Amino acid sequence: xxxxxxxxxxxxxxxxxxxxxxxxxxxxxxxxxxxxxxFSFSEFMSRIRxxxxxxxIRVSSKRADSFLDRIDVFVPFGHGAxxxxxxxxxxxxxxxxxxxxxxxxxxxxxxxxxxxPLSEIAKxxxxxxxxxxxxxxxxxxxxxxxxEGVQGQIRAQFSRVAADxxxxxxxxLRKGIEAGREIARSGNIKNLPEASPDAMKELLIxxxxxxxxxxxxxxxxxxSSYPMSPSTDVLVNxxxxxxxxxxxxxxxxxxxxxxxxxxxxxxxxxxxxxTTSGGGFAxxxxxxxxxGAIESPLVIHVGQRPGPATGMPTRTEQGDLLFxxxxxxxxxxRIIYAPGxxxxxxxxxxKAFHMADKYQVPVILLTDQYFLDSYGTVxxxxxxxxxxxxxITETYSGYRRYQVTESGxxxxxxxxxxxxxxxxxxxxxxxxxxxxxxxxxxxxxxxxRMRKLQSMGPDSIPPDLYGxxxxxxxxxxWGSTLNGILEAIKASGRSDIALLHYSQVYPLHGDxxxxxxxxxxxxxxxxxxxxxxxxxxxxxxxxxxxxxILKYNGMPFSVEELAEEFKKFA
Amino acid sequence: MSSVFDFERxxxxxxxxGCGNYDIIKAVRSALDDLNIxxxxxxxxxxxxxxxxxxxxxxASFFNGLHxxxxxxxxxxxxxxxxxxxxxxxxxxxTYGEGGNHFLAALRRNPDITNLVHDNMVxxxxxxxxxxxxxKGFKTPVQITGVFLEPFNPVAVAVAMNASFVARxxxxxxxxxxEIIKKAITHRGYSLVxxxxxxxxxxxxxxxxxxxxxxxxxxxxxxxxxxxxxxKKSVEMEKLPLGVIYTNSNNxxxxxxxxxxxxxxxxxxxxxxxxGKLMRIIEANLK
Numbered sequence: 022x023x024x025x026x027x028x029x030x031x032x033x034x035x036x037x038x039x040x041x042x043x044x045x046x047x048x049x050x051x052x053x054x055x056x057x058x059x060f061s062f063s064e065f066m067s068r069i070r071x072x073x074x075x076x077x078i079r080v081s082s083k084r085a086d087s088f089l090d091r092i093d094v095f096v097p098f099g100h101g102a103x104x105x106x107x108x109x110x111x112x113x114x115x116x117x118x119x120x121x122x123x124x125x126x127x128x129x130x131x132x133x134x135x136x137x138p139l140s141e142i143a144k145x146x147x148x149x150x151x152x153x154x155x156x157x158x159x160x161x162x163x164x165x166x167x168x169e170g171v172q173g174q175i176r177a178q179f180s181r182v183a184a185d186x187x188x189x190x191x192x193x194l195r196k197g198i199e200a201g202r203e204i205a206r207s208g209n210i211k212n213l214p215e216a217s218p219d220a221m222k223e224l225l226i227x228x229x230x231x232x233x234x235x236x237x238x239x240x241x242x243x244x245s246s247y248p249m250s251p252s253t254d255v256l257v258n259x260x261x262x263x264x265x266x267x268x269x270x271x272x273x274x275x276x277x278x279x280x281x282x283x284x285x286x287x288x289x290x291x292x293x294x295x296t297t298s299g300g301g302f303a304x305x306x307x308x309x310x311x312x313g314a315i316e317s318p319l320v321i322h323v324g325q326r327p328g329p330a331t332g333m334p335t336r337t338e339q340g341d342l343l344f345x346x347x348x349x350x351x352x353x354x355r356i357i358y359a360p361g362x363x364x365x366x367x368x369x370x371x372k373a374f375h376m377a378d379k380y381q382v383p384v385i386l387l388t389d390q391y392f393l394d395s396y397g398t399v400x401x402x403x404x405x406x407x408x409x410x411x412x413i414t415e416t417y418s419g420y421r422r423y424q425v426t427e428s429g430x431x432x433x434x435x436x437x438x439x440x441x442x443x444x445x446x447x448x449x450x451x452x453x454x455x456x457x458x459x460x461x462x463x464x465x466x467x468x469x470r471m472r473k474l475q476s477m478g479p480d481s482i483p484p485d486l487y488g489x490x491x492x493x494x495x496x497x498x499w500g501s502t503l504n505g506i507l508e509a510i511k512a513s514g515r516s517d518i519a520l521l522h523y524s525q526v527y528p529l530h531g532d533x534x535x536x537x538x539x540x541x542x543x544x545x546x547x548x549x550x551x552x553x554x555x556x557x558x559x560x561x562x563x564x565x566x567x568x569x570i571l572k573y574n575g576m577p578f579s580v581e582e583l584a585e586e587f588k589k590f591a
Numbered sequence: 592m593s594s595v596f597d598f599e600r601x602x603x604x605x606x607x608x609g610c611g612n613y614d615i616i617k618a619v620r621s622a623l624d625d626l627n628i629x630x631x632x633x634x635x636x637x638x639x640x641x642x643x644x645x646x647x648x649x650x651a652s653f654f655n656g657l658h659x660x661x662x663x664x665x666x667x668x669x670x671x672x673x674x675x676x677x678x679x680x681x682x683x684x685x686t687y688g689e690g691g692n693h694f695l696a697a698l699r700r701n702p703d704i705t706n707l708v709h710d711n712m713v714x715x716x717x718x719x720x721x722x723x724x725x726x727k728g729f730k731t732p733v734q735i736t737g738v739f740l741e742p743f744n745p746v747a748v749a750v751a752m753n754a755s756f757v758a759r760x761x762x763x764x765x766x767x768x769x770e771i772i773k774k775a776i777t778h779r780g781y782s783l784v785x786x787x788x789x790x791x792x793x794x795x796x797x798x799x800x801x802x803x804x805x806x807x808x809x810x811x812x813x814x815x816x817x818x819x820x821x822x823k824k825s826v827e828m829e830k831l832p833l834g835v836i837y838t839n840s841n842n843x844x845x846x847x848x849x850x851x852x853x854x855x856x857x858x859x860x861x862x863x864x865x866x867g868k869l870m871r872i873i874e875a876n877l878k
Contacts, residue, residue: 224877237869242851242859243671245663265872267851267862269670274696278663281656285664288654289634289671290860311657402873409864416631435860436652436668437675440631446647446655447639455602456647 027214028081030089031160034106035098038070044153045076048160049396050174052080053225055166056216060086060397064576067250067334073105080164082214086362086397087505090579094210096156097122115209117159133209137200143193151193158197163205164213168198223398228388228501229254231363232322234402235370236294237266240409241320243293245271245282247301250334251390252324255296276301280308284317288445290413290435292374294320299328299341306348309383313353315445316423316431316470318377318384322370325389327575336575337390339500339548343556345385346527352467354380354474357527358482359387361503363399365524366392375408376480380473381430387526389548391577392501416441421452425465429472474528483530488519494590495540497566499523499554502546502578509583518587526554534562542591544568548577567591594620595630596649605644611762611788615709616645618765619680622772623649633676636665638690641716642682642709659689666702666845672858673846676776677704684714687723687743694745697781698752702845705775705782708745709762711790712797719793729796745785747825750818750837755780757821757837761802762788767833774835780844787831809834 031048035041045061052059060079066072077092079085092109097118103110104124110116112131116123119139127134137159143152154175161171172191179187204210226234232255236244244259246252260270269291273279276297283293297305302323312319323345327338345357356376360366366388373384416434420441424431431452434443444454449466451457484497487507494517498506503522510518521536537543537558545555545566550573555566570586572578597620606612623633635646639658646653656664665679686694686708697706712729714720720733723743730737749757756778760768768786775782787806789799809832815821821837846852851862 222878224873226877230877234869234873238864238866240864242862243667245667262872263850264853265868266865267854267859269849269851269859271670273663274692277660278693278696281660281663282667285636285654285656285667286671286859288664289668289675290858291667291671292859293667307657308660315656402870404866404870404873406864406866409866411860413860435672436634437632437672437858438860442630442650442652444646444653446653447657448655454653456644 027083028079028085029093029214030091031078031080031094031096032075032092032106033078033096033098033156034073034075034102036071037065037068037074039098040153041074041076041098044156045078045396047153047157047174047178048078049225051157051161051166051171053220053223053398054170054174055164056218056221057081057214058084058217058220058398059225060395062088062391062395062577065335073102075106080214082217084398085508087508088391088577088579090581098152103127117204135204135207135209142196146193146196147189151189154190154193155197155200158194159201159204161194162198162201163210165205220398223400224402225396225398226363227394227396228363228366228392229394230258231360231366232296232370232386232388232393233258233262235367236320236374237262237268238367238402238404238409239371239374240292240411241294241374242267243269243283243286243291244296245273245279245286245293246296247273247276247279249298249301251326251393252296252298252322254393255322255324276304277308280305280321281311284308284312284315284319287318288435288443290411290438292378292409292411294322296322296324298324298326299344300331302341302345302348307350310349310351310353311447312383313349313351313355313470314447316381318381320370320373320377320384320386322386322388324393325387327573333575335390337548337577338573338575339389339553340550340573342387342499342526342549342553345387346557353470354382354477355527356382356384356477356525357387358384358524359500359526360392361500361522361524363397367399367402369524371408378412379430379480380477381433382473382477387500389501413438415439416443422454423450423452423466423469425452425469428476429469430476477528481528481530482525483532484521484523484536486519486521486536489516492519492540493517494519494542494544495536496520496544496546496587497523497537497554497558498546499526502548505578505580505583506546508580509587512580512584513587515587515590518590523554527557529557529561533558534564537562537564542567544570544590546570546578546583548572594624596620596623596651598650602648604648606641607792609791610641611711611790612642612645612709614762614765615707615768615786615788616648618762618768618772619645619678619707620649622769622776625769625773626776628676632674633678634668636661636668636677636679638681638685639716640682640685642680643685645680659685660693661685662690662693662697662706665704666697666700669702669704670846670849672860673703673852673856674858678776679704679706681708682715682722683708683710683712683724684722687745691723695752698749698754700845701755701781701842703779703781705772706784707772707775708783708785709788710785711788711794713790713794715790715793726797744826744828745783746836747822749783750821750825753818753839753842754783754837755839755842756782756835757825758782758784758835759831759833760784760786761806761833762786763799763802767808771835778838779840780842805829806831806833808832809836
């Protein structure tokens with residue numbers, strides 16, 4: 022017997038190539054249309070066929086957008102689909118599926134098992150390709166979702182498919198709905214999350230899309246990249262929108278080419294971005310240093326995955342923070358953002374273009390597989406032209422690209438706009454861009470570049486404090502751990518805990534010390550082994566955290582494991 | 592003769608007296624003058640090395656980036672503003688060694704840029720090691736028993752890749768080199784000019800007289816559009832043919848294939864985000 026009320030967690034598990042991702046998308050859309058908040062996290066093996074992939078979908082009446090250990094409904098899609106989940110399948114889990122896919126150990130009592138001959142139903146309709154539609158119908162029936170609406174969704178989704186195939190899909194859906202209604206009648210699952218009208222109006226988006234759309238909103242019109250998990254979706258999305266928004270999207274021969282292209286595009290008046298992961302970013306570091314030397318704007322998206330080297334290509338980690346801060350030889354200013362939720366993903370990517378242009382510095386967006394591959398909803402997006410305009414100057418005879426200014430920022434000309442010339446060199450250069458070995462000129466140019474660190478101050482994004490102002494315990498985190506920590510604080514029942522979350526991780530905001538000194542107990546939460554952000558804070562403030570909560574097995578933190586940790590806070 | 596690309600005050604040049612680079616820069620400047628290219632519409636792009644300093648000595652806009660990376664940079668500059676004339680100048684080490692992968696990619700992409708490779712078969716700036724085009728047996732402080740690697744043949748590779756324009760020149764003949772450069776710049780598509788030149792400090796083998804006696808000009812009857820003839824010419828290694836070896840105007844340029852320019856010619860900096868359209872597409876796709 023299951024009494025869910027506000028929040029249902031469904032896990033679908035099967036082999037790569039079975040279309041679990043497609044089903045995930047169909048269900049997310051269906052639940053959102055029905056007025057539920059949705060969130061899904063996909064985890065998959067680095068292979069095209071076989072293995073075991075899964076997706077966790079949370080359906081709720083209030084926003085619930087982080088990874089849970091708890092599984093309320095488990096649907097296996099093949100033999101061996103349950104093995105990796107044994108520890109998370111409990112007596113409270115309802116197992117729904119084909120008898121052939123349910124492991125024997127769950128049949129002996131103590132588990133709620135609902136056997137439905139899914140494969141047989143699909144076969145009767147025309148083959149196992151219809152299995153996903155049967156399962157979709159099953160959830161529509163279980164939740165009592167309007168059948169016509171769901172049919173409409175299928176007809177729209179498969180509009181380019183032959184008419185007889187669509188009809189078979191509808192038939193599969195109907196059979197599923199019947200089975201779902203039967204489960205609802207049986208009383209095995211009661212009080213499912215109710216609809217709330219605000220969820221229907223929200224946008225369904227994943228992390229990768231927030232980066233692409235934020236980039237477009239920032240005026241991005243040039244993307245050069247080499248495919249690398251988990252960042253490839255950002256490149257694919259840009260390609261998808263390239264015709265609509267006049268974006269040059271080029272798959273470069275390697276990451277070295279990609280970053281040099283992006284820098285040169287800015288030089289010639291483009292607004293360019295690269296998207297990569299740790300290994301590709303490693304290849305880009307000489308280019309990053311070039312951007313520092315020639316004071317080029319540049320936006321780099323690094324979707325982190327566990328390293329070192331190839332590491333775990335499809336898994337998640339926050340292991341490249343210090344690498345991003347120190348990547349590239351020589352000294353030059355940079356900005357690093359790490360979005361914690363979808364709204365920040367969009368806003369910070371958009372802002373990255375503006376800041377890169379305004380201060381002529383590289384801006385790095387640090388995300389990770391958990392952020393990029395998760396789907397959720399956002400109320401809406403702020404779009405205007407304020408962050409997409411070029412900050413360039415018309416050149417004139419005698420124009421000097423590296424004119425020394427108080428702020429350190431020189432008016433940026435581009436070749437072909439005005440009758441001056443724009444000269445830049447990776448060698449140390451004078452104000453005109455010509456090579457120099459004059460020590461005095463060197464010092465003037467270094468000082469000019471580094472002065473931008475001070476000039477950038479007012480645009481620095483302060484950390485966000487979530488929770489009571491009079492907190493006793495303070496958790497510090499950055500990037501994708503935001504939602505999970507917030508939900509875990511609630512689950513811990515502790516009202517004396519606040520979270521200080523950083524979406525700009527570098528330069529470290531000056532308020533940091535003030536917050537930390539106020540707390541009786543401090544903890545830092547990071548998806549890495551060495552607590553890299555903790556190290557950065559110690560380096561800048563000397564502050565040492567009382568507790569470090571670290572995870573580096575390739576999976577994100579679950580709400581439950583964080584809540585357990587938070588309960589123990591002194 | 593003075594050029595619009597001369598400086599009021601001559602720059603302090605880092606080349607050795609007698610270097611072939613002086614002849615190449617003369618040919619480049621006068622080619623640009625002959626073609627009436629405006630100073631504010633051209634960008635010189637280079638990597639690192641002695642040849643890569645050329646843009647410093649031409650009074651025009653330049654992007655002097657990283658070793659080996661001049662071609663990605665030049666490709667992106669042309670793609671971002673197709674109205675610019677883009678000329679890449681770098682050496683054999685930078686273009687064929689460090690930048691080898693980019694050379695192959697440039698042949699495939701076919702951007703409308705001109706690639707002048709100063710090829711002296713040796714590394715000059717690092718003081719005399721073998722380059723990808725060094726001949727077998729060439730001794731250096733690193734290749735102490737002589738180069739035993741097969742020399743890279745950029746001309747043959749370019750013809751094999753069905754490149755748009757492939758030529759070889761010799762710096763000792765400024766007038767003929769200038770004419771080849773003019774053809775390369777006016778050609779639509781990627782143009783490679785491998786310019787042989789002596790290194791007076793570090794290559795005592797392939798010197799001025801060696802080039803004189805080991806090269807010859809293709810005659811007027813030679814048809815550069817004939818690919819199989821061009822392939823034959825490109826693998827001649829005993830006496831190196833000079834002139835335009837291969838042209839192929841069948842392929843679209845890189846820029847012509849890009850989304851923005853299918854609609855109009857406006858460079859990227861003149862385009863604006865259509866915020867309303869973005870809002871509409873987000874609503875339509877994500878609701």
